Amino acid sequence: MASKLLLSQLRNITRPTHHRLINPNFIFPLKNQTLIHSRPYSDAPQPPPVGSKPPPTNADSAPTHKKISSSLNQAELAKFSAIAETWWDAEGPFKPLHVMNPTRLAFIRSTLCRHFGKDPYSAKPFEGLKFVDVGCGGGILSEPLARMGATVTGIDAVEKNINIAQLHADLDPGTSSIEYLCTTAEKLVEEQRKFDAVLALEVIEHVAEPAEFCKSLSALTVSGGANVISTINRSMRAYATAIVVAEYLLHWLPKGTHEWSSFLTPEELVLILQRASISVQEMAGFVYNPLTGKWSLSDDISVNFIAYGTKNTE
Amino acid sequence: MNRAIVRRITPSIRTWRSTLKTFCSDTSEKLHGSHGDKAVTVKSSSLDSTDNVPQYDVAIVGGGMVGMALACSLASMPLTKHLNVAIIDSNPALLARDSIKKEDAPDPRVSTVTPATISFFKGMGAWQYVQLHRHAFFDRMQVWDYTGLAYTRYSARDVGKAVLGCVVENKVLQRSLLSCMEDSDVKKKIYPSRLNSMTLHKSSLISGTDSISSKPSGSLAKLNLSNGDCLYAKLVVGADGSKSHVRNLAGISTTGWKYPQNAIICTVEHTEDSRCAWQRFLRTGPIALLPMGDNYSNIVWTMDPQQAADRRSMNETDFLKAVNDALDDGHGPHPQSERMGGGGILAWLRSDETSSASEPFEVPPRITKLASDRMVFPLSLMHANNYVSKRVVLIGDAAHTVHPLAGQGVNLGFGDANSLSKVIAEGVAVGSDIGEMTLLKRYESERKAANIAMMAILDGFQKAYSIDFGPLNVLRAAAFHGVNYISPLKKNIISYASGEQRLPIFT
Numbered sequence: 160m161a162s163k164l165l166l167s168q169l170r171n172i173t174r175p176t177h178h179r180l181i182n183p184n185f186i187f188p189l190k191n192q193t194l195i196h197s198r199p200y201s202d203a204p205q206p207p208p209v210g211s212k213p214p215p216t217n218a219d220s221a222p223t224h225k226k227i228s229s230s231l232n233q234a235e236l237a238k239f240s241a242i243a244e245t246w247w248d249a250e251g252p253f254k255p256l257h258v259m260n261p262t263r264l265a266f267i268r269s270t271l272c273r274h275f276g277k278d279p280y281s282a283k284p285f286e287g288l289k290f291v292d293v294g295c296g297g298g299i300l301s302e303p304l305a306r307m308g309a310t311v312t313g314i315d316a317v318e319k320n321i322n323i324a325q326l327h328a329d330l331d332p333g334t335s336s337i338e339y340l341c342t343t344a345e346k347l348v349e350e351q352r353k354f355d356a357v358l359a360l361e362v363i364e365h366v367a368e369p370a371e372f373c374k375s376l377s378a379l380t381v382s383g384g385a386n387v388i389s390t391i392n393r394s395m396r397a398y399a400t401a402i403v404v405a406e407y408l409l410h411w412l413p414k415g416t417h418e419w420s421s422f423l424t425p426e427e428l429v430l431i432l433q434r435a436s437i438s439v440q441e442m443a444g445f446v447y448n449p450l451t452g453k454w455s456l457s458d459d460i461s462v463n464f465i466a467y468g469t470k471n472t473e
Numbered sequence: 474m475n476r477a478i479v480r481r482i483t484p485s486i487r488t489w490r491s492t493l494k495t496f497c498s499d500t501s502e503k504l505h506g507s508h509g510d511k512a513v514t515v516k517s518s519s520l521d522s523t524d525n526v527p528q529y530d531v532a533i534v535g536g537g538m539v540g541m542a543l544a545c546s547l548a549s550m551p552l553t554k555h556l557n558v559a560i561i562d563s564n565p566a567l568l569a570r571d572s573i574k575k576e577d578a579p580d581p582r583v584s585t586v587t588p589a590t591i592s593f594f595k596g597m598g599a600w601q602y603v604q605l606h607r608h609a610f611f612d613r614m615q616v617w618d619y620t621g622l623a624y625t626r627y628s629a630r631d632v633g634k635a636v637l638g639c640v641v642e643n644k645v646l647q648r649s650l651l652s653c654m655e656d657s658d659v660k661k662k663i664y665p666s667r668l669n670s671m672t673l674h675k676s677s678l679i680s681g682t683d684s685i686s687s688k689p690s691g692s693l694a695k696l697n698l699s700n701g702d703c704l705y706a707k708l709v710v711g712a713d714g715s716k717s718h719v720r721n722l723a724g725i726s727t728t729g730w731k732y733p734q735n736a737i738i739c740t741v742e743h744t745e746d747s748r749c750a751w752q753r754f755l756r757t758g759p760i761a762l763l764p765m766g767d768n769y770s771n772i773v774w775t776m777d778p779q780q781a782a783d784r785r786s787m788n789e790t791d792f793l794k795a796v797n798d799a800l801d802d803g804h805g806p807h808p809q810s811e812r813m814g815g816g817g818i819l820a821w822l823r824s825d826e827t828s829s830a831s832e833p834f835e836v837p838p839r840i841t842k843l844a845s846d847r848m849v850f851p852l853s854l855m856h857a858n859n860y861v862s863k864r865v866v867l868i869g870d871a872a873h874t875v876h877p878l879a880g881q882g883v884n885l886g887f888g889d890a891n892s893l894s895k896v897i898a899e900g901v902a903v904g905s906d907i908g909e910m911t912l913l914k915r916y917e918s919e920r921k922a923a924n925i926a927m928m929a930i931l932d933g934f935q936k937a938y939s940i941d942f943g944p945l946n947v948l949r950a951a952a953f954h955g956v957n958y959i960s961p962l963k964k965n966i967i968s969y970a971s972g973e974q975r976l977p978i979f980t
Contacts, residue, residue: 249911257911264903280551282901303904330692331707331906332528 243319246297283308294362298324389465393422532706536562539869539886540712541650546894548659585880589972602649609766619805622950628829717871729855864908
């Protein structure tokens with residue numbers, strides 16, 4: 160949908176022979192490991208390069224539960240833990256997510272119906288497919304997916320969220336079959352679970368290691384499966400809208416929900432997904448019309464955007 | 474229309490009430506304990522009777538024309554035809570299988586359906602059933618008043634259409650919708666009783682405590698019926714008329730006032746058929762003559778309550794004479810036919826003149842016989858302040874009632890049903906809970922603006938014509954002239970009244 164030209168430009172960049180700096184927002188493709196850590200506009204402390212961490216695949220046969228996976232960020236978990244009860248309060252701190260939900264579900268429905276070859280006019284198009292909602296929170300995305308027929312597993316690292324999600328899902332017989340687990344994507348990979356579609360909406364800006372996170376998402380996807388990731392662009396406009404206006408002026412979100420330095424640009428997201436053997440097929444943006452109070456899909460990916468990609472067949 | 478039947482059933486319902494109240498509450502108490510632990514996941518299809526109480530997706534309270542139109546519309550769309558629908562109405566005609574015969578005397582309760590409603594019906598596949606019974610299209614309309622100063626003629630050709638509307642008996646519409654639903658394979662059940670009470674389980678998600686009821690039906694609406702049945706529903710639709718019980722139970726307040734007028738309706742026979750609808754504004758209120766086909770016509774005559782009672786009880790010959798006077802030249806002279814256009818001032822608009830502007834004044838056909846009983850209904854304006862509440866939505870007369878002077882009342886209701894079924898389809902498409910307020914509010918914002926605009930205009934007309942004052946009469950005559958000869962205005966009025974245009978201006 161959006162930015163086909165942009166996507167082809169990105170694909171050009173990933174070829175190692177192109178070393179021109181196209182514009183400051185594009186990441187200069189240096190070495191693999193330092194790619195994500197060059198953040199020219201950020202004054203946040205640089206996280207240590209990936210190479211210095213112990214390699215995730217080691218000879219341990221039984222990883223203990225206490226080992227914290229690389230993509231968790233404790234400060235972020237604490238933020239969400241504090242407001243866990245308000246997930247399903249449509250007027251509370253999660254109101255923007257509730258209002259945006261139908262729009263992103265429309266994108267998910269149309270791209271995944273096309274991907275799996277399902278009838279878009281059917282009421283339950285995802286019947287028989289296994290989905291995982293990574294970072295499901297209170298289950299705002301998992302429940303509609305279950306109503307659309309999918310077998311949904313929702314995972315979140317915050318235990319409170321899983322409890323709330325389970326309680327709410329039990330209220331409707333159509334959603335009480337959702338499997339909620341308090342775990343991480345990495346742990347699921349260790350359990351060797353595979354899903355037809357892996358969705359991680361509004362999560363990747365809260366993880367410590369986006370590249371590793373994407374690798375885990377890819378490992379959870381069956382070959383030829385689908386991935387949907389949504390996040391906020393690291394642009395000036397996103398700083399003005401998603402942080403200044405949404406957090407400080409309109410008080411839609413609690414202050415400090417988002418860190419501008421941990422946003423990803425669409426180019427970066429495409430690149431790290433490419434490294435994780437996921438090719439992004441479509442990207443769309445969400446725009447908010449303040450007069451009607453409605454969100455809609457558009458080609459404008461400068462603030463919120465959502466990407467649909469397919470796992471490369473091995 | 475179901476009032477007579479309802480009045481007969483109510484005394485017997487009161488004796489049931491004492492027995493019903495323990496039925497449902499016992500079952501729910503008993504099962505609360507077994508569902509206490511949160512780890513229970515119940516895989517159940519929508520019509521599974523967990524708790525032995527059936528669960529439905531949509532419960533439509535009121536099986537009249539608008540309620541059935543909603544059910545039929547849901548049945549005709551691929552996204553919603555899997556929904557379980559329960560229709561709650563104590564009218565025995567819904568379950569009776571006897572068909573309407575051609576020889577039946579025409580029922581005085583008729584509705585004029587606009588072209589927008591006709592296309593709604595055609596879209597659902599219900600219009601083919603209407604065509605099997607008596608129905609009459611009309612493509613011309615003449616409006617004038619008792620002063621004899623002016624008249625307006627409308628024609629469907631002015632906007633390039635074939636018809637202005639169709640007059641159909643209410644029971645034909647209802648039966649056609651029911652047949653259309655029965656022919657589709659939608660899962661529905663008709664409950665032949667009345668709604669007694671409704672509870673919405675409130676659930677507060679306070680983590681860590683066990684005060685939450687985690688039954689699978691914890692947040693659904695529970696309806697208790699007068700015959701003791703219970704059912705759960707995700708969405709309760711109030712389509713039960715102007716004295717809506719659902720609206721009262723949901724605590725939705727209304728705004729409105731009674732008109733100091735009652736309407737007499739009856740069916741009459743006349744000498745020749747015409748494809749024209751006639752309306753004359755008299756001092757006490759308008760009289761309308763609507764063609765029904767087979768030389769029958771329906772009369773809707775609005776007047777003050779005392780006169781209505783008199784005219785209802787007077788004998789047939791006197792009544793027919795009064796009707797003929799009202800339509801012909803009693804109460805005031807005929808308007809002059811303006812053959813040369815509206816005079817010098819409006820001559821510059823003549824190039825774009827609609828064909829009906831040059832038609833002469835026609836006298837309505839002479840009424841020869843009374844073909845049905847005379848019924849009297851009080852008239853009022855009513856508008857619900859909210860159309861939606863948690864898991865409850867109002868459509869049709871339950872949400873708004875208007876004066877019958879433009880034949881718009883049930884068409885507004887059909888517009889509601891159309892809009893609500895589309896909103897429900899959009900909700901199902903993105904997997905949302907169809908009883909959720911944000912989804913229902915979309916229906917409300919769409920219909921409230923349109924309904925309020927129409928109601929304001931109709932109320933304006935009613936007030937304008939209830940005053941007999943010289944200068945105001947002349948002003949009204951000027952308005953008649955203006956509408957007749959200013960073609961853009963006439964075309965706008967016709968398309969607005971036909972339902973093709975949602976708001977009177979800006980569209």
